[in-house]
């Protein structure tokens with residue numbers, strides 16, 4: 001089957017991940033950095049492309065993974081860490097990125113490439129503006145797309 005893997009700093013991606021999982025009856029798994037850093041430190045690291053940070057061990061058991069996390073400038077180091085460690089190698093991925101509204105496409109495309117370079121197959125994507133979370137979560141078209149991904 002499938003599972004929902006997410007990282008969230010301020011709760012938006014967590015909300016999306018948990019709502020999607022609840023509606024599709026899937027388990028969630030959280031990516032947690034080993035060290036909690038203050039916002040200015042994360043902001044600084046988010047400018048460094050391809051940088052990972054140590055994360056707590058997280059199991060990915062299913063072939064299909066809905067991966068949800070925020071746009072952070074150029075890089076979200078906890079997520080980059082698990083992708084570069086090969087955790088999603090051989091998995092089929094539906095990528096959901098939440099963002100404030102600034103240059104989401106470019107970031108999403110960058111992560112599609114990173115996932116594919118690291119052995120994952122990206123079968124669907126969705127950008128979710130923070131201000132449109134409710135609308136997306138009540139969009140039947142979005143859930144039909146996710147159901148098609150689940151097969």
Ligand SMILES: Cc1cc2nc3c(=O)[nH]c(=O)nc-3n(C[C@H](O)[C@H](O)[C@H](O)COP(=O)(O)O)c2cc1C
Nearest residue numbers: 008009010011012013070071073098099100101102
């Ligand atoms: C370090 C950092 C960098 C961010 N950079 C961007 C950005 O470049 N563009 C954007 O639209 N939003 C940016 N945001 C806003 C988040 O993408 C947005 O609030 C997201 O929904 C937060 O998800 P979360 O609550 O799951 O952490 C940034 C937030 C943080 C903390």
